[in-house]
Amino acid sequence: MANAELFYSITSQNSKAITSYNETLDFFKEExxxxxxxxxxxxxxxxxxxxxxxxxxxxxxxxxxxxxxxxxxxxxxxxxxxxxxxxxxxxxxxxxxxxxxxxxxxxxxxxxxxxxxxxxxxxxxxxxxxxxxxxxxxxxxxxxxxxxxxxMGGCRSTFTNFVIEHFNDFGRIDDEGNVLVTLDVNLSEIALILNMTRETLSRVIAEMRKEGIIETKRRFIKIMDLQRFVI
Incomplete structure (x- = not known):
């Protein structure tokens, strides 16, 4: 499955939760x-x-x-x-x-x-x-x-699941079909969220870069192979 097709499949599933949230938020703000x-x-x-x-x-x-x-x-x-x-x-x-x-x-x-x-x-x-x-x-x-x-998940799967949760709000497809995700937290904060050390998280990201799955720059992640990223 191509990056774009898989990306839209994931965001479509996430959209159901976002719709429920927006409806609830509107209720609390108005009613x-x-x-x-x-x-x-x-x-x-x-x-x-x-x-x-x-x-x-x-x-x-x-x-x-x-x-x-x-x-x-x-x-x-x-x-x-x-x-x-x-x-x-x-x-x-x-x-x-x-x-x-x-x-x-x-x-x-x-x-x-x-x-x-x-x-x-x-x-x-x-x-x-x-x-x-x-x-x-x-x-x-x-x-x-x-x-x-x-x-129960390993450090790598924990990190990928965290990034996937951000697809709807912070993800998009570029002209080359890569998934671009701009996170609102830095690596130290992600490590804290996922209860791992900064060094462990850096190692996970370095391994994925070496395998050609992602590229990173500060709070920016480019996913070149989404199929391998989500496995």
């Missing part, structure tokens, strides 16, 4: 805008902390959020990441504490939605209740799949 707060977080700022209860659930409009925990030696580890269009803090809906720290990896704009108002609205609007629950289930499935890639 219940009085109880939705838009908050800006700077890079490395904590949004919510492990072990604490919250009055809100959150929807990322722009930026990336990482999930972290500290080990017994008080060292912080990343064990997941979230992107624009994704919810977090869902445990607040059932009055449970956060199970992770949520930290802004980049500058973020995030919608904080009052959990009590949302629950009341869902109780009185059955159609929205059904739609919103489907969105949450799909979000949890996507997050679970991503977690599986982080835990």
């Amino acid at each position: 219940i805008k009085d109880i939705v707060k838009k908050i800006y977080y700077s890079k490395d700022e904590f949004i919510a902390k492990e072990g604490l209860k919250d009055d809100y659930i959150y929807l990322i409009e722009r930026g990336k959020v990482i999930l972290t925990r500290k080990d017994l030696k008080d060292k912080e580890h990343t064990h997941g990441y979230l992107m624009a269009g994704e919810f977090f803090g869902i445990s607040s809906m059932i009055d449970m504490t956060h199970t992770s720290n949520y930290k802004a990896l980049t500058n973020c704009s995030i919608y904080a939605i009052d959990k009590d108002y949302l629950k009341d609205y869902m109780d009185n609007h059955l159609e929205f209740n059904i739609i919103f629950n489907k969105i949450l289930i799909n979000a949890m499935r996507s997050f679970t799949k991503r977690q599986g890639n982080l835990m």
Whole structure:
């Protein structure tokens, strides 16, 4: 399958999730805008902390959020990441504490939605209740799949899956049929997201360059052989 054909196949699958996100975002911005707060977080700022209860659930409009925990030696580890269009803090809906720290990896704009108002609205609007629950289930499935890639996949497959997630927003086909992806994070941030060292990530990228699969320059990736990239 040619680069362009495979690229459009992947982005077509991703578009279903993007459509759901846009519809949900429009709802929160228009229908219940009085109880939705838009908050800006700077890079490395904590949004919510492990072990604490919250009055809100959150929807990322722009930026990336990482999930972290500290080990017994008080060292912080990343064990997941979230992107624009994704919810977090869902445990607040059932009055449970956060199970992770949520930290802004980049500058973020995030919608904080009052959990009590949302629950009341869902109780009185059955159609929205059904739609919103489907969105949450799909979000949890996507997050679970991503977690599986982080835990079970090798460093190379983890990196390629991360790049593929950016095709819709940051990818395009050039005149020669190559896939061009301009990421909004640098290598150090990608390594942090994927819970690997900068050296390991650099080695993975160097191997793919040597094999003629990609070319890179700062936050820019050119994929010359998408078939081999996704395998």
